[in-house]
Amino acid sequence: MFERIVEIYPELLTALGQTFTMIAVAIPLAIAGGTPLGILLYLWGPDGLSPRPKVHKVLDTAVNIARSFPFLILLIAIIPFTRLLVGTTIGTAAVIVPLTINAVPYFARFVEQNLTQLGQGTVEAALAMGAKHRQVISHVLLVDAIPALVGSVTIMTVSFISYSAMAGLVGGGGIGDFAIRYGYYRYETPLMVLAILLMIALVSLVQVSGSRLSRALDKR
Numbered sequence: 312m313f314e315r316i317v318e319i320y321p322e323l324l325t326a327l328g329q330t331f332t333m334i335a336v337a338i339p340l341a342i343a344g345g346t347p348l349g350i351l352l353y354l355w356g357p358d359g360l361s362p363r364p365k366v367h368k369v370l371d372t373a374v375n376i377a378r379s380f381p382f383l384i385l386l387i388a389i390i391p392f393t394r395l396l397v398g399t400t401i402g403t404a405a406v407i408v409p410l411t412i413n414a415v416p417y418f419a420r421f422v423e424q425n426l427t428q429l430g431q432g433t434v435e436a437a438l439a440m441g442a443k444h445r446q447v448i449s450h451v452l453l454v455d456a457i458p459a460l461v462g463s464v465t466i467m468t469v470s471f472i473s474y475s476a477m478a479g480l481v482g483g484g485g486i487g488d489f490a491i492r493y494g495y496y497r498y499e500t501p502l503m504v505l506a507i508l509l510m511i512a513l514v515s516l517v518q519v520s521g522s523r524l525s526r527a528l529d530k531r
Contacts, residue, residue, distance in 0.1 A: 319493070319502065326489035327509065329403045333475040333485060336407050338468055341414030348374070348415065349422020350448055358427055360434070360444045377416035382474045385409050386483075406475065406483035414471055421463035425456045458529035465521025469514050476510060486510055 316323075352374065353359050355367040386409040390400050393408045429452060437447045453460075476487030486506050494503020 316502075316505065323489060323505075323509075326484065326486050326506075329484035329488075330472070330475050330486045330513070332403050333406055333410060333478070333483075334468060334472060337410035337414055337471060337475075338464065340407075340411045341418045341467065341471075342464065344411070344415040345418030346422055348419035349426070352419060352423035353426040353452075354444070354448070356423065356427070358431070360447065374416040374419055377413070378420060380413070382409065382413050383477055385413055386478065401483065403484045406478040406485075410471060410474060410478075413474065414467060417470075418463065418467055421467065422456075422460065425459040425463060426452050428459070429455050458525045461521060461525040461528060465518060465525065468517050468521070472510065472514055472517065486513075 348370075352367065352370060354361050355363040355370065357364070357367075359367075386406070389409055389412065393405050394400050396408055397404045399405050433451055433455065434447055437451045442451070475483070475485050476490070478485060478487055486509055490503045490506035493499045494506065
């Protein structure tokens with residue numbers, strides 16, 4: 312068994328690198344796209360600074376639909392768009408596209424919830440001092456919500472590590488692809504177990520690191 316692990320070690324290392332690349336690209340893109348979308352959901356919501364019920368309802372419905380779309384179906388459904396964007400439908404680059412599209416509304420909902428839960432006291436104080444809505448969002452709400460947002464990023468990252476493993480079903484690379492090729496197609500169960508253990512270790516590392524960072528940033 313040890314000899315076999317040594318033999319496939321380069322491929323295992325490549326699979327880990329592919330999984331890391333998927334997450335390292337998709338999560339920052341999701342944060343960049345989901346943060347302004349979540350701010351708009353909060354801003355135009357019933358408890359927001361500029362309630363717009365009709366616009367909020369349309370945006371809220373769109374986010375709900377996007378979040379409820381099963382990742383594997385989304386991955387297949389947007390194949391033409393993925394090919395147009397990155398020039399291929401297989402491999403790590405191709406998987407990043409549906410991962411990001413799925414993650415943006417996912418994180419947007421987290422942002423909306425985190426901002427809503429802060430309460431109105433600080434917002435009212437800032438408005439009374441003459442702060443504009445943009446200043447309230449950037450200098451008050453987002454600053455206070457940083458610990459919660461870090462926790463949300465942690466949860467999202469853990470979820471999308473699992474999603475990245477699904478990409479192995481369509482040749483997307485990563486740990487999931489490694490487990491399928493060796494553990495399923497070649498019936499090398501020990502290698503599948505090894506892949507599972509690596510996924511558990513990766514998820515645990517992200518969860519522990521994210522939780523510690525969130526607590527360190529929480530000054531309350």
